[in-house]
Amino acid sequence: MIEREVPGAGRLSETQIQEISLRSLQTLKEMGPQIQWLHSYVTEDKVYCVYLAPDEDSIREHARRAGIPADRVSAVRRLIDPANLK
Numbered sequence: 001m002i003e004r005e006v007p008g009a010g011r012l013s014e015t016q017i018q019e020i021s022l023r024s025l026q027t028l029k030e031m032g033p034q035i036q037w038l039h040s041y042v043t044e045d046k047v048y049c050v051y052l053a054p055d056e057d058s059i060r061e062h063a064r065r066a067g068i069p070a071d072r073v074s075a076v077r078r079l080i081d082p083a084n085l086k
Helices: 014-031 056-066
Strands: 002-005 036-042 046-052
Touching: 002 056, 014 036, 014 056
Parallel strands: none
Antiparallel strands: 002 046, 036 046
């Protein structure tokens, strides 16, 4: 899980979001299949992204190459989902 500080993220236009997303995808393509973007959540001033990656260094390298912040990177240890509760 990546926490990105993006002031005004919730007010970005569709064009701006698309531009950032396409830059990220191009960087992922260049880095190879070991790192994948699953999805992101946009709040007022942050973007939370879920990626599959072998390690934190890969995430940070992607952020550096794509020119987007990766202020906090946390490994997800477990997924809890209401559908999986008994």
